[in-house]
Amino acid sequence: MSFEAFLIQTGVNGLILGALYLLMAVGFTLVFGSLRVVNFAHGEFYMLGGFAAYFTTVTMGLPAIASIPLAFLFVAVLGLFCERAVFRPFRGDELNGMIASIGLALILQNGALMLFGPMPLAMPPFAEGLTRFGSIVIPTSRLLAIVISAAVLAIFYVVMMHTRVGRAVRAMVQDAEVASTFGIHPGLVYPLGFALGVGLAAVAGAVMAPLFSVSPFTGHTPLLKAFLVVVLGGLGSIPGAAIASLAVGLIESYTATFYGSLAADGLILLLAVIMLVMRPNGLLGRAMRVG
Amino acid sequence: MKKNLAALVLGASLLTAAHAQAEDVLKLGAPFPLSGPGAAWGTAVLNGVKLAAKDVNEAGGLKVGDTTYKIEVVAYDDKYSASEEVTVVNRLLSVEGVKFFTGPIPSAGLLAVQPMLKKADAVAITLAFTSKAIGPDYPGIFRVSITSHEMAQPQVNWLIKNVGVKKVVGLFENDETGHAMEADTATAYKKAGATYSSEFFERGTVDFVSLLTRVLFKDIDAIELSGMSPTTSGLIIKQARELGFTGKIVRTGGPATQEIVHVAGKEAAEGIVVHAPINPYDEQMAAFIARYEGEYGAGMNGFAPFFYDGTRMMLKAMQDAGTVEDPIAVRDAMAALSEYEGVLGKVSWVGEETYGINRQISVPFYIAEIRDGKEKVVATCNVIVCE
Numbered sequence: 317m318s319f320e321a322f323l324i325q326t327g328v329n330g331l332i333l334g335a336l337y338l339l340m341a342v343g344f345t346l347v348f349g350s351l352r353v354v355n356f357a358h359g360e361f362y363m364l365g366g367f368a369a370y371f372t373t374v375t376m377g378l379p380a381i382a383s384i385p386l387a388f389l390f391v392a393v394l395g396l397f398c399e400r401a402v403f404r405p406f407r408g409d410e411l412n413g414m415i416a417s418i419g420l421a422l423i424l425q426n427g428a429l430m431l432f433g434p435m436p437l438a439m440p441p442f443a444e445g446l447t448r449f450g451s452i453v454i455p456t457s458r459l460l461a462i463v464i465s466a467a468v469l470a471i472f473y474v475v476m477m478h479t480r481v482g483r484a485v486r487a488m489v490q491d492a493e494v495a496s497t498f499g500i501h502p503g504l505v506y507p508l509g510f511a512l513g514v515g516l517a518a519v520a521g522a523v524m525a526p527l528f529s530v531s532p533f534t535g536h537t538p539l540l541k542a543f544l545v546v547v548l549g550g551l552g553s554i555p556g557a558a559i560a561s562l563a564v565g566l567i568e569s570y571t572a573t574f575y576g577s578l579a580a581d582g583l584i585l586l587l588a589v590i591m592l593v594m595r596p597n598g599l600l601g602r603a604m605r606v607g
Numbered sequence: 608m609k610k611n612l613a614a615l616v617l618g619a620s621l622l623t624a625a626h627a628q629a630e631d632v633l634k635l636g637a638p639f640p641l642s643g644p645g646a647a648w649g650t651a652v653l654n655g656v657k658l659a660a661k662d663v664n665e666a667g668g669l670k671v672g673d674t675t676y677k678i679e680v681v682a683y684d685d686k687y688s689a690s691e692e693v694t695v696v697n698r699l700l701s702v703e704g705v706k707f708f709t710g711p712i713p714s715a716g717l718l719a720v721q722p723m724l725k726k727a728d729a730v731a732i733t734l735a736f737t738s739k740a741i742g743p744d745y746p747g748i749f750r751v752s753i754t755s756h757e758m759a760q761p762q763v764n765w766l767i768k769n770v771g772v773k774k775v776v777g778l779f780e781n782d783e784t785g786h787a788m789e790a791d792t793a794t795a796y797k798k799a800g801a802t803y804s805s806e807f808f809e810r811g812t813v814d815f816v817s818l819l820t821r822v823l824f825k826d827i828d829a830i831e832l833s834g835m836s837p838t839t840s841g842l843i844i845k846q847a848r849e850l851g852f853t854g855k856i857v858r859t860g861g862p863a864t865q866e867i868v869h870v871a872g873k874e875a876a877e878g879i880v881v882h883a884p885i886n887p888y889d890e891q892m893a894a895f896i897a898r899y900e901g902e903y904g905a906g907m908n909g910f911a912p913f914f915y916d917g918t919r920m921m922l923k924a925m926q927d928a929g930t931v932e933d934p935i936a937v938r939d940a941m942a943a944l945s946e947y948e949g950v951l952g953k954v955s956w957v958g959e960e961t962y963g964i965n966r967q968i969s970v971p972f973y974i975a976e977i978r979d980g981k982e983k984v985v986a987t988c989n990v991i992v993c994e
Contacts, residue, residue: 322820322824325820326817326820329816329817329820330817332816333814333816333817336814425642426642429641429642429646433650433905434641434642434646434647434649434650435647435866435869435905436647436838436841436866436869436870437869438841438845438869438870438871438872440872446849446851453850453851455849455850457849458816458849527814527846528813528814528842529838529841529842529845529869529870531838532642533642533643533646533811534813536643536811537811537812537813568817569816569817572817572818572821573817573818573820573821573824574821576806576807576808576818576821577806577807577808577809577812577815577817577818578781578807578808578809580817581809
C-alpha cells in the first residue's frame, strides 16, 4: 500500500466511525434538547436495537434491510413506554432525570443479560467481500453501513425540518414555554422526541450489529463516544453533534493509526476537557439558563 | 413412663442433631466477572465451580470430621474491574463470612484484594496471569491455570518452527493482565528469533479497524492475540479478515475458541492456531464436556474444568485438614496435595523456582488449530517443549 492510499484509507475508516457516532450522538442530543435529560440509558437502546436486528434477521429470517426499520419501531415504542414510566416525573429536573436514566440503563442491561445471556451473538454481514477504489480497500459491509446511516440521517433531517411533527419537536427543543403558548402540546411532543432519539440509537445498533456482534454490554462504548461528541458539539445542538462526530471519527482514526489506539482515546478525552474549560457550551451549544 | 420420656428426649435430640446437620452450610465465595467483556470467562468458571459443588452435594454433602456440609456458592459480579473487586471481596469476607474463595480471576482485581485475603488468611484459587498473583507473601492463593509465563516460550518455538511465522505483532489490553502477558510474549518471540512488536488498546474496544490498518501497514505475516478477552479476539479476527488480511492469526493465551467461532464465524476462524488448555478428545475430558453442556446448554470454555478441579481440591483439602474453621490448616493441606486425580488428569503444584512457592498448577497443555469451528489438537506441550 502506498502512503497516500494509506492516508486515504485512514480517512475512510474515520468517516465510518464518524457515521456511527453521528447516529448515536444525534439521538442523544435530541433527547437532551427536548427532555433536558442526559440519558445514560442511550447505549442500552443501541444494544436493544442490535438484539432486535439479530432476532428479525437470524431468528425470523427476514432480510437484513428490513431489520433496521423494525429495530427502530420496536425501540421507539419501548422508548414511549420508558418516557411515560421513568422520565415524565423528572421532566426539567436534570439531576434526578440523569440518575433515573442510570437506573434504567442497569435494568435494561441486566434484563438483556437474563434474557439473552452473556455470550455475544454474531450476525451475518449486510454484504460479503471488499470494495476496492484503486488501492483503497473498504469492507463492503462497512460501506453499506455508511450508506444506510446517511440515508437514515437524511430521512431524519427531512422529518425534522419539513414536517409539522419535526417543527414541533424543534420548537420544544428551542424553548418549551414559548412553544406551548403556540399550542404545541408538551404531553405529545416530549414522548415523541424521546422515542425518535432512542429510535436513532436503535438504528445505530442495528447497523453496527453485523460489524461488532451483539451482547448485553455493547452499548457502553457507543454511549461514551456519543457523550464525548455531544460535549464537543454542544449539548442539545444537532448541527454541533454532526460536526463533532465526524471530527471525532477522523481524529480517532488518524491518531490511532499513527500513534496507537491509547493515544486516540486519550486525545479525545483531552479535547473534551479543553472544550469544557474554554467553551463549556461546546462548538454550537447554547448557553443554558440557570435556576 | 420414665422410659417413654427418655425415648422421647432421645428422639427429639436426634431430630435436632439431624436438623442441625442439614443446616450446616459451607459458603464458597465466587467473585467473577459476570457482566462486561470478561463475562464469557466469568460464567464459564462459575459453572465449573457450581458443578463441583453440585457433585459434592448430590453425593450427600462434604463430610469434614463429624459434620456434613452442604456447599453453597455465593457469586458476585466484579465486572472485571479492580475497584468493584474490592467491594465484592469485602462483602464476601465481612457480610457473608466466607473464608474460601474460588476467584477472583482478573489480574488487576486479584492484586487489589491480595492484602484483604491475606489478612483474613483466606484460601483462594485464581487464574490471574500476572506473575505477582502467587508468591511467598500470599501463601493462601493457588493458581489453577497455566499462564503465558509457563506456556509462551514452548508454544512460540513450535509456531516459528511449524507454522513459519516471522514478523509478528501482538495485541494486548492496556491493563495488568495485558502488560503481564505482553512481557512474556515479547520475550518468547524475541528469544525465538522473530521480528516482534506490541500494540495496546483499551479493554472493551469494539472497533479495531484503525489499529489493524496501522498493524497491517507494517507488512507482517502473523497477528498474535495472546490471552485477550474471547469476545475481543473474535472481533479482531473478523475485522482483520474484512480488511483483507490473509496471514496467520495465532493465540498463545487462554482458551477462547467457542467465542471466537461465535463472533467471527466459522469461515474467518478457519486455520487459526490457538492455545488449548485441555484436549477435548481425551476420554475423561470429553465426558466432562458432555456433562457441562448437558447442565448449562452452552459450549464449554476451556477454563471451566480447571475451576472444577480447583474447587474439588480445595474441598478435599478441608477433608484432609479435618476443619472448615481453620483456613491455614486447609491451605497447608491443599498445598500438600500431589498427583490429585482430577478431570484434567494428575494435578500437582509447582512454581518454587519461578515464584518462590509451590502454588502453580502443573498439567499438560496443547496447541490446536481451528477446523470447521472445532479445535483439532496439533501438539502437546509441557513448560519445556511442544511436540
